[in-house]
Amino acid sequence: MAGWTEHTGQAVxxxxxxxxxxxxxxxxxxxxxxxxxxxxxxxxxxxxDKDGTAIADMPLNRHPEASILVARRNFGSGSSREAAVYALVDFGFRAVIAPSFGDIFASNAVNNGLLPLKLDPQVVEEILVGLGGDCATATINLETCTLCIGDDRHGFDLPDKWRQKLMNGWDDIDLTRDRQQEILAFRAARRAEFGWAWPS
Structure with a gap:
């Protein structure tokens, strides 16, 4: 999975x-x-619709080029299915902006290169009103933790481990491998101090 530091795309x-x-x-x-x-x-x-025909006024159907989704609170709640993130990523989304996310969804998102960008509910409402039924160009920068959309600039909080994963294209296994030398050093020191606990 390729990492990313900055993404500019259409927000819907x-x-x-x-x-x-x-x-x-x-x-x-x-x-x-x-x-x-x-x-x-x-x-x-x-x-x-029930016949499988695309609904013309559905925002994602009107703007299939969008790569940033803006929604209201509690996005990604429910079951822990990682396939929900796969669907967003495979559609072309790089980020979802909302006031809050399901915890497991957010973790799955980061592990698959999708940013769950949490903003204050009032800010999200302002963005939604500004977008209306249209799209707008937005830029997200993970180094500075900023979102620029239209003339507005918003800061956001992002845990360091999440930022590291997204920028490097890592999941939990990659994050562990990054500390391999520390792990090996700990194991060697533990074995030296408590050799009697190790099988011969």
Missing amino acids: ALPLESIDTDQLIPARFMSTPRSEGYGRFLLHDMRR
Whole structure:
């Protein structure tokens, strides 16, 4: 997975709250191999009618070029399915902006290169109003932890480990491997001090 430090793309509004993982990708699509891509399943039942026809005024259908999604609170709640993140990433999203996220969703997002960007609810509402039914160019910088959209600039908090993962394209295993020398040194010191506890 490629890391990223700065992303400029089109932001689109989906002014709904509590969009859960079953909405992000309905369970019936999860038997599809990931190699075939999950993007077409993203928010399937919001984007398409019962006949499978795309709903014209659905924001993601109007703006398939968008790579930054803006939504209301509690985004990614529900079950822990990582496929919800796969669907967003495969559709082309690099970031989701919301006032709050499901904890497991947020961790899965970072491990797959997707930024869960948390902003104050009032700020999010201002962005949603500014976007309306349209798109706007936005730039996210992970080094400075800033979001620039239109003439507005917003700072955001991002845990250091999350920033390291996103910028390097790492998951939890890569983060552990980065400390391999420390791990080996600890093991050697432990073995030297407590040799009797080690099997012969």
